[in-house]
Amino acid sequence: MLQNKSFVKRTRGGKITKVVREHYLRHDIYCGAPVCKVCDTSGARLSPTASTILIFDTNVVLHQIDLIENPAIDDVVVLSIVLEEVKNRNLSVYNRVRALCSNSLRKFFVFSNEHHKDTYVTDMSGESKNDRNDRAIRVAAQWYQTHLAGSAKVLLITNDKENKRKAIEEGISAETVESYVRSLSRPELLDLLVQPASEDVKMEDTEDLRPSKRKVIYSEHKPMSEITSGLHRGIYHQGKLRVNRYNPFEAYVGSESIGDEIIIYGRTNMNRAFDGDIVAVELLPQDQWHEEKSLALADEEDEEEDVHLVPGSADDAPRTIAAQGSAGVTEPVQNRPSGRVVGIIKRNWHSYCGSLEPMAKPAGGGGIAHALFVSKDRRIPKIRIQTRQLENLMDKRIIVAVDSWDHLSRYPSGHYVRTIGVIGDKDTETEVVLIENDINTRPFSSQVLACLPPLPWFVSSEDLANPIRQDLRQLRVFSVDPPGCKDIDDALHCTALPNGNYEVGVHIADVTNFVHSGTPLDDEASQRGTSVYLVERRIDMLPKPLTEDICSLRADVERLAFSVIWEMTAEAEIISTGYTKSVIKSCAALSYIEAQARMDDSRLLDPLTTDLRNMNSLAKIMRARRIERGALTLASAEVKFEIDTETHDPLDIGMYQIREANQMVEEFMLAANVSVAEKILKHFPLCSLLRRHPSPTREMLEPLLRTAAAIGLNLDVSSSKALADSLDSAVGDDPYFNKLIRILATRCMTQAVYFCSGDLSPPEYLHYGLAASLYTHFTSPIRRYADVITHRLLAASLGIYKLPTIFQDGPRLTSIADNLNYRHRNAQMASRASVELHTVIFFKKRYGIEGPVYLTPRGEKGGGEWYVDEQQQKIRKMDGSISYSVLQTVFIHMEIVEPQPNRPKLQLSLV
Structure with a gap:
């Protein structure tokens, strides 16, 4: 059967033209159910004992993919119209659905409803594309219901109230995702559900009812129309946000429009952007630009307690230390452009590995607890989730996905995906390393x-x-x-x-x-x-x-x-x-x-x-x-x-x-x-x-030059030959000295990359x-x-x-x-992460070899203040009694400590 599909499009020349395409319909596309008395069942993918066959609408597939991937969800008919919509809107989810459909151990069947003569629907006058596709899903569900003639129940799963209402009026069995999951009597599956964005604010209410907590914490993101206009006019600048691995309050956005990196200080200015997001940035007034002298935050600093930031809060101040001379006077340092995120152009949310931190006042009833998830990746803010298995998860490494981040919420909201294993177990921590670095460990198909x-x-x-x-x-x-x-x-x-x-x-x-x-x-x-x-x-x-x-x-x-x-x-x-x-x-x-x-x-x-x-x-x-x-x-x-x-x-x-x-x-x-x-x-x-391997700029080599100058070395970086000769001549009393200088040189350079000629x-x-x-x-x-x-x-x-x-x-x-x-x-x-993991395991009952050196125990008062002398690459006490120089040999005490729950680290302290 032939059906014509027509639409209008604008040509490159600006003309409007009508396009007509032939759309072939068939009557012999089988349903995939082995209980069917009409179709050829030799290629059936669904279970012969299936009592219920599920049909998901597009939004359920897009937003509840973690639930759908759970083995408890089976005997699913994936409509071709749903697959097409998902592919257009989220390629990652589409690939995950396709993997389910091709997995012989899962009972997922793709039904070409757009090419079956009984399930194809034509466009109705005045009907939106979304409404037409919803209608196509309902028609396919109704066809399955009639086609199987009671051999199995056909259930449409949708969170769209209007779509559900129409389905029930048309005699189709329909439920929301949550309603269906509750009917399975598997409470742990409820943790996989993505909650509507409004839930984020409700959870804030349950945590703390003080009025001050309901104030706006972050600026609302600009609409895309305003962002596009601002980019064209040069008001905003587009780029990928990269968060400092050692200081989650500092990020950089490379901008081609100004030919420099824009520094973003503090969670407020990051405005709910995650590492890897494509963002629109507005430059701050030049008198608010900061010096690029940030310090890495130590693990034991409770950085996330400072996330409820408001503009002007001391907690939001960049963790910086000024370069000072011997008199304690700040030396002038060239400021770098600073800005704030005004909108998210493309999100980089994915699943994260970490563990739970119990909330001070767990909220909710019926076994539901609200908890904060702490990612192993320090660049990721804490994520609020709700779970019915809090006690079981407290000693586990788990995976959590982000769902939303409302401007009234301190933290993004997410949901539990799965448990990896017990915290501290070598196999568990190795799997975390692989997941965090997106390493494919699936068996070959x-x-x-x-x-x-x-x-x-x-x-x-x-x-x-x-x-x-x-x-x-x-x-x-x-x-x-x-x-x-x-x-x-x-x-x-x-x-x-x-x-x-x-x-x-x-x-x-x-x-x-x-x-x-x-x-x-x-x-x-x-x-x-x-x-x-x-x-x-x-x-x-x-x-x-x-x-x-x-x-x-x-x-x-x-x-x-x-x-x-x-x-x-x-x-x-x-x-x-x-x-x-x-x-x-x-x-x-x-x-x-x-x-x-x-x-x-x-x-x-x-x-x-x-x-x-x-x-x-x-x-x-x-x-x-x-x-x-x-x-x-x-x-x-x-x-x-x-x-x-x-x-x-x-x-x-x-x-x-x-x-x-x-x-x-x-x-x-x-x-x-x-x-x-x-x-x-x-x-x-x-x-x-x-x-x-791109040639390093003078600016990139500046840390190496400062270090070399502090120990009396004059490095020539005018060419690779000059630098090589300088490194060869850098010989100290310690046999390891030259290697240290070469390590510093390595860290100043970009990585070599592949490219097409x-x-x-x-x-x-x-x-x-x-x-x-x-x-x-x-x-x-x-x-x-x-x-x-x-x-x-x-x-x-x-x-x-x-x-x-x-x-x-x-x-x-x-x-x-x-x-x-x-x-x-x-x-x-x-x-590298595997080496770090095994280093911690090895030194758990031994001494360590590498890590930060603390001049005084953190939190200990007295003993004088310290400052950094950038020019001489020294750190000194203000009273001048003690100073340490870069590459100076010192005696240290080494041990494994755990200043933050579930974040063991190798600590070195001066003795």
Whole structure:
């Protein structure tokens, strides 16, 4: 059956035109219920014993998705009109609904009501689109009710009073969400309900009836029409709000319109904005601009008790300390633009991990208690929730979602989502780390696993006969990795040639031979972006059969590779570069320690050890040449743990040691990445995926310069070469001194990022830290999706395969690069958080190694006041009796403390 749909639209030229589209209707779309006596039930998704079939309207799906995801909610018909509306309004919720519908363990069925001749409805004159869609939902519910003829009850779930009224008048069974949940006799499910925004104010009433508490706490947000007008006129400035990780009362909004960051001080000026929100900001008068000298708040400061802020309140003052001279006079410091949030353009609310803090006066009856949720992320304000399981949740890490934040409320309102586990349990806290950093830990789907070749897998005769693949099994190939590494994606060889030169090869796992563009496996890897390495576990980007077996370049097995092979002189000058798909057979999988021991043992003269020494000699020359060009040798406070194989608890901790073997491998990986970058950019100047490291500005390096000047160092930061030379000459009495200076330099710089070559001009391709004009990632495709993309580009540049069509879509490539940067950053943050967690576990009954040093116990009066001398980088007592300088060696007492409930930390105190 054919139905025409028509609408009018404005063309680019400004003309109004009528568009008519054909809409096909069918009568053979089945209902999905196995109890149906009419439809084909072979593909039925609902339960054969279902007594009630649920149909949700669009707003219920949008706002109650946490409830819908609960296993207690099953036998749901998802109408196509609802899916379409949800997709247009919230893509994240849409993806969650789609996941439910594709999960074979859940009984969710998508019914194409818009294409069934009995459920499709035409537009009525004067009817709004929302009313038409509500009517379509009711018609579909009524059809199901008639179609199933009493075999199962059909229940429409809606919170829209008018929609419910009309449904009942039309003979359709309908209930509100809360009414239905109460009928299940599962009180804990009520905690999942999103309360209407007005509930926020009602909860304020129950907490404290003093009139002063009902005053306006925050300014109302401007309507979008006024925000848009203000942005066009330059009155307001748009940007993403980023809250200081160490001081939740301070935030920054990057503004292109003024070419600077706007500082937002205090909860009042933040005006209910969350970290990551896109906001509209109004600049404050210049005499209200503050100095950028904020202090990090200590964990034990009860920062959230200061949230009931009013303009002019002392509690709302920025936590700053002025730079003072010896006489106690404030030295002039250039002020930065300050502003206040006037509206939210796009919310960044999501679910948060944390624990409950009991309220002073729990309110409510019938077992309902109001409580404040404290996020593990200090940037997030406390969230008010109501729960019927307060006692059970007090010692748990839980997840809470934000629902609303009224301008009359001190806190945002939210609802309980689920319990993670007991506070302090290692597995629970690790899961918190993964959730907070948006790390995907879901098992790979059956569709993804179906893309893998069956095990056991071997190199086939077809692979060996393939003309695009070179047989390199005769080469003495080896790998050098951290101890216990199973996902080996790079191997090396170094062969002395008769002419005195060397043939050196970098062989990388040929992942794209198994991960084909556009497949479910490729889509999953693209979304995950990178493998994540925690202290005691690894979350893979690809399924383990690939990472640890089929693609891993393990010793003594034949594997497929993508090879970069150079001819080099003894002075490490590159004579020629070749690229080829290959078959290799590694003769050894060495750890860094084993490789170093071989090179250091003068008694060993075997061919493999000779290859290692020759390669190391070349690497040293290459490294020296790279540093001479201005490459930086930076540092980080990287630690390693010895883990108990049974309990997975940390047994020992120490600094990670870098050996010559590490630097040897690093040098040839860098060289391979540069060679591949040059190759792919030559062939694909507009769609190559490259990696850049922006040059730091003088302002970014100012903290490093001030610290260096305070200890008598004069650092030259005019170029990367000048900075590298300055860092090399920074030698102190303490052997750790130079590393500390390099750590400070690292923290002053931005991160390197992926980008599409067509998005920037060639001068912006520079990788500052490596002093490389071109750079990409090619050498780790098992653990980084960026390298998978690079492999496809390189294969296409060699004429092996055609470039996938996605490379013709510039915006899509940019989106992929953005996701890779996001995933890479999150993986780093998760790794650091895992180290912090295991550090706390290790030092719980031992001493600690890192953390803030308190000059006097917090809250202790007397002993004189302290001030910071920014110019000399010292902190002194006002009476001049004691002073401490940056990088000064001191004796400390270390212990694990818990100044805030459920926030254990490592505390260092001067002794």
